[in-house]
Amino acid sequence: MNPHAPIQAVVPSPEAVATMSPTAIVLSLAYIVAAVLFILCLRGLSSPDGARRGLVLGEIGMLLAVVATLLHKDVVRYEWILAGLVLGSGIGVAISAWIPMTKMPERIAFSHAFGGLATALVGVAEYLREVDGLTYFKVGALGFETFLGFLTFTGSIMAYGKLQGVITGAPVTWKGQNFLNIGLFFGALMAIGLLVYDRSQQQVFFGIASTGLALGVMAVLPIGGADMPVVISLLNSYAGLAACATGFALNSQILIISGALDGSSGLLLSLLMSKAMNRSFANVLFGAFGTVSDPGQPAAGQAGKSYNEATVEDAAAVLMASQSVIFIPGYGMAVSQAQHAVRDLAASLERRGVDVKYAIHPVAGRMPGHMNVLLAEANVSYDKLFDLDNINDDFARTDAVIVVGANDVVNPAAKKDTSSPIYGMPVFNVEQSRSVIVLKRSMNPGFSGVENELFFQPNTMMVLGDAKKTLLSMISALKDGH
Amino acid sequence: MGNEWVFNLYVFVLATFVGYQVISRVPPLLHTPLMSGTNAISGISLVASLLAAGSHHLISQILGFVAVTCATINVVGGFLITDRMLRMFRRKPDVPAAKLEPGKRGTAS
DSSP states (O other): OOTTOOGGGSOOOHHHHSOOOHHHHHHHHHHHHHHHHHHHHHHHTTSTTTHHHHHHHHHHHHHHHHHHHHTSTTOOOOHHHHHHHHHHHHHHHHHHHSOOGGGHHHHHHHHHHHHHHHHHHHHHHHHHHHGGGOOHHHHHHHHHHHHHHHHHHHHHHHHHHHHHTSSOSSOOOOTTHHHHHHHHHHHHHHHHHHHHHOTTOHHHHHHHHHHHHHHHHHHHTTOOGGGHHHHHHHHHHHHHHHHHHHHHHHTOHHHHHHHHHHHHHHHHHHHHHHHHTTOOHHHHHHHOTTSSSOTHHHHHHHHTOOOEEOOHHHHHHHHHTOSEEEEEEOHHHHHTTOHHHHHHHHHHHHHTTOEEEEEEOTTSSSSTTHHHHHHHHTTOOGGGEEEHHHHTTTGGGOSEEEEESOOGGGOTHHHHOTTSTTTTOOOOOGGGSSEEEEEESOSOOOTTOOOOGGGGSTTEEEEESOHHHHHHHHHHHHHHTO | OOTHHHHHHHHHHHHHHHHHHHHTTSOGGGHHHHHHHHHHHHTTHHHHHHHHHTSSOHHHHHHHHHHHHHHHHHHHHHHHHHHHHHHHOOOOOOOOTTTSOTTSOOSOO
16 A cells, blocks of 8 residues: 555545535534534533523433434444443443442543543544545544543543542652653654554554553553542543544544533633642643652651640530631542531531531542532532632631641641742631631641641641541530530 | 545634633532533544444444443433532522521421
């Protein structure tokens, strides 16, 4: 086969040259309507009130696109399709209908893996089927699609493993790691170039696929658990880009549009998350957070200081004297499944006439919006949930703050200590409130190893133990103490 | 053929722009449903999987079958779980402070 064969030698797809048949016109219109419905679906998410209605539009759009595709003239056999649709629907329902909300980050990472795998396999199938009839452009698009698809697949599996605790949540680093990853990336780009030059080289194609698989693993390994919100958003973006590449390869605009929507959403979320940690993209991807500080050092720093370990009764006494209380949930709340207990404590405070609010940091938890979903599940009205910017001035006027399993987002070092790895990250002005109650499992600084000065302040009470148990005892202490 | 990719690039750039504009209006409150919602929408790769699974080529059919399964999981599961989450986001009336005794456990939960 002559690699320099001009594009014109390739048989053009019938749609491109012939005038469109009436069926083809109907199908194209169906895809356009589907694309519009997808955009309206996302627009619905701009407020909680219209969101469910918007989602229905998205579902209609998807149904329309699928039915239109089944009528496509290239679809000649239905048995594999039917089997896949039935099996996929079954699994889809099974992993969505009953999964607890605390497991949402794992669930999302898992579905990114499926999305990546689907696009990657389509890329492989397309390449093997049409290898000799491919245009230069299509080969390039298929290379990107397969590379990004497999990268998303293994990267998401790794993220899932880290969230689930199967793989250590701590950053795994070694010397020359970044060089290796960057090398793999550029290697894949060069291989795609080579494939465009000679499309018949199957080993190059499978080399690209393997590089994608390897890079997914390598790229997520050095990223720590606290950086998961950025990683998950980024994988979301890659999954979208892979779908876009599929669209370019198949000349399908609906795929390009949907992929672009997904890609821009992931990109926007990753930018927001990085900004909320005051770190650049590059820093999250290559920085391996937590390796900066020497693990021995924080312990030594803390040894000299003392903290107020308080009992549940002490904390309840403070709450009984308070008029305004702000809750700050963190990943610890998800771990101990304490959202319902938080809500119950808030309810009993509200019955005493206390003003209760919730302060939600953008990177609290393991994915964007994680805390909001948990509190919504526990029946907390969403108008009591406040962003960083909307609540940070209220702390100075607040009697008591209850920190439920949050750490970095309440660390004053982010504001003053230039040597701290989290310096510059926007944090809550918790230290300005009259008293702070911190619910924490132990005084262990955790794998990020960042010392938190807040815990040693004179107006901070540390209530150590499982957050859920502590909250429940606080509720009964409030009951007894009225 | 030939200039198709230029046209597709237009579509890509414009869709990215629209996506960015629409999504920047989504409040942080709904970022998790946004993520699972876009996940469902990116299950549109189902369309491409259907073409692979429905072709004559055997390897393509098998790979297509796995792809159809994965994409369907995302479409069905994604929409289902997004709806499950969105149903929880409600504005609730405040607990009337005067009516309830301090000791009594919540009725609203």
